[in-house]
Amino acid sequence: MSFCPRGHEIRSGAQFCPEHGAPLFHECPSCGTYWRTGPIGYFGRGPANFCATCGQPGPWVSREDRVLWLKDRLDTDLDEATALELRELLDRLAAMDRMTIARPPRGRS
Ligand SMILES: [Zn+2]
Numbered sequence: 001m002s003f004c005p006r007g008h009e010i011r012s013g014a015q016f017c018p019e020h021g022a023p024l025f026h027e028c029p030s031c032g033t034y035w036r037t038g039p040i041g042y043f044g045r046g047p048a049n050f051c052a053t054c055g056q057p058g059p060w061v062s063r064e065d066r067v068l069w070l071k072d073r074l075d076t077d078l079d080e081a082t083a084l085e086l087r088e089l090l091d092r093l094a095a096m097d098r099m100t101i102a103r104p105p106r107g108r109s
């Protein structure tokens, strides 16, 4: 099973998404573990939003979910430098939200 970076499964042995032309992936780009599937909505299944092994978000994960992910990571025992870096990232994301408030949350820039 391959996944489009837009967040859906491709069943054939394609290298690119027939819908979006995006290069497909099967493994977590961060830790190399096979990317898992999970339930989507009530009926569907699709790629899991986060890597089950290292917690890396998929490329389709919305900014809101990424912000929550970063906040959750701050609660784990990170070293101080990483925690500081994540806090700065969150501040920057919050500032971006204020500037781009009229844009749809899933849009890509
Ligand atoms: Zn696609």
Ligand SMILES: [Zn+2]
Pocket (backbone or CB within 6 Å): 028, 029, 030, 031, 032, 033, 051, 052, 053, 054, 055, 056
């Ligand atoms: Zn991973």
